[in-house]
Amino acid sequence: MGWQAPVPRLRKARIVRDFDLLGALPKCIRPVGARKANKEENRRLAFKFGAEYFDGTREQGYGGYHYDGRWRKVAERAIRQWQLKPGDRVLDVGCAKGFFVKDLRESLPGLDALGIDVSDYALDSAHPDVKPHLTKASCDRLPFPDKSFDAVFAINTIHNLDRPGCERALREIERVCPGRGFVQVDAYRTELEREVFLDWMLTAKCYDTPEGWLQLFRRAGYSGWYWWTVLQIDDEIVR
């Protein structure tokens, strides 16, 4: 056999799927120390995803979840990144009071933006403009047919389920919107970040390093976009 030119090894191009959708939101300072007191009781109340969580004290949740237009820039960013157009259908998974749904619909008239959430309180107190477009449902059982959306956003929602639940939710997002989902979840990169995160978090049941999450994404066959909510050690959250 004579000499043969080496066959070049073909590599799949790496498709970067990380995207800081919430980069336009203002950063929040979080009083981590204050949440350490009465942690178990605060967690118990927060898990109800009721009035305490949304509109109670900061120790128990948001400390007031009000519409202030901050989602507008996120909506515009999403519309650009996903190249959405009038007539497209998008879903916000864990939409809370529907603020992102409202700003998506207003930023692109004709966009059919819907939301789902498990919280009766949030859905009942949703902005009246969007109430008709919001439904009660869980992220691990989306009441929609396969391939029924052009984009699906799950922002700080699926990590409220345990790991098998997260996997089911990722499969559901992929099912209704193959390759065009967006998932943002709690993560930590160092032991110190993990400790601060545990002091702060109330409702997360599944959290991991970015590498751990990526493994779960692969296992679930999730091929959409993602970003991490990382609590930084100076008490600041990068959303």
Ligand SMILES: C[S@@+](CC[C@H](N)C(=O)[O-])C[C@H]1O[C@@H](n2cnc3c(N)ncnc32)[C@H](O)[C@@H]1O
């Ligand atoms: C941290 S909040 C995020 C709300 C909103 N996506 C945002 O970024 O402002 C988590 C939301 O997930 C909702 N949630 C919790 N478990 C859920 C589930 N199994 N399915 C759908 N939504 C859920 C809560 O009610 C809450 O509205």
